Amino acid sequence: MANQLKGFTSRTLREEFPHLRRRLPTLWSRSYFVSSVGTVSTATVEKYMETQWERPVQERRVVKVNRGYVRRLTLTPEQAAALDTQGHAARALWNLLHAWWTWGGKGRRPGLKQADEAIRQARVDIPWLADLPAQAAQQVLKTYVRAWRNCWEGRACAPEFKGRLRSRMSVDVPQGRDLAVTRLSRHVGQVRLPKVGVVRFRWSGSIPGVGREPGRTTGARLVKDVLGWHIVFRTEVETGTPAPHHGPAVGIDRGVNVALALSDGADHTHGSWLRPKEAERLLRLERKAARQRRARKPSERTSNRLHRTYDQIAGVRARAKRRRHDWQHQTTTAIAEKYGIVVVEHLRVKNMTRSAKGTVAAPGSNVRQKAGLNRVMLNEAHARTIDLLTYKLAERGGQLRKVPAAYTSQTCSGCGHRDPRSRNGVTFTCTSCGHAGHADTNAAQNILHAAGLGRVRTWSPAPVGRETSTTRRAT
């Protein structure tokens, strides 16, 4: 009978054996059962089938996976202008809210309900504010309140006014069911946007809830960057808990010399994000911008030429950023495929708040400013790596562990001896036991050990002149 079962879906099973219908709990309702039957031996299946009735009925745990999908909009000039208007209105609303909220000082902050009423009134009083759809306006308030909460809980700086040129334009579409996303052809999709109409976007991959894809779109956000307007679909997919990933455990250090060093000796490196010609162009543009800035008198507005140079600089930088993100995605996918447990350094949020002078923890003087900013950027890249690994591992049944990683670069992964002199550039040579290796690999091994994984340390050197080392005591 077990042989017969192989390759059947649970629906056929139920039809064929009506008495099962009553007994089959939801856990077995989908492909889960059949896929597990397909790979194990007949004997095991028989044994399992005998015992499964004794097990308590388990609810199949449903996990909701939320993810954003970015697609580039292809707009007509009128549509782009309409979105620009909405973006500016959203920004203006933010600024109005901010002015109003901070006006009375700490003791006189308006409540949410008052703010909501004020927005409704403002949309009546100020005509161009009504260009922004009502729901998008509500979302500005929500985002603003969240910005304060992030500030109070130490994740971000206090919200500020959004400058016309310095801020990124964005408009929210909170409800997914109005979007009516459809695919038109191989490379074109379309979506309906409030007060803009039906717009097209580049179909660069499937989106949950569209066509036959499972899941649903819960909303979207329109964001403008150097390349123009994009749409970020918020999606939700319900999946079952994946089978545990039995791959090896690995520690990862964000190396100074290589981008990511793994405790098993592998590393993931990348070259410069810009080709030599592109880097040259960026430098030339930056010099040009500096020259144009110098030519401007203090009272003058930023010239159109300077704006154009700024745009060109932003274009080159955005290209570098896209390549960086692409590399991060590929690398983290490869890691999540291979390893079952990944241990990374736990980043303290406090150190990561970006400020003009470096980090909050190390507020640099002018001399240290550059180094501080570099460290912040390194932290940001690492935080993104962790974010990507978190969900990619969870999808595959793997797990991510975070450990505090103080002194991992100075400590010997062989004997645990800590000495800053052990580290010399890219090489690590223990001053106590002579263990030698790549400095970043050594640090990654320490990170793995900090989670109680990998080679467990059984021997630790006794201080000179004392007889009671741990090994002696054991014998």
Ligand SMILES: [Zn+2]
């Ligand atoms: Zn050592």
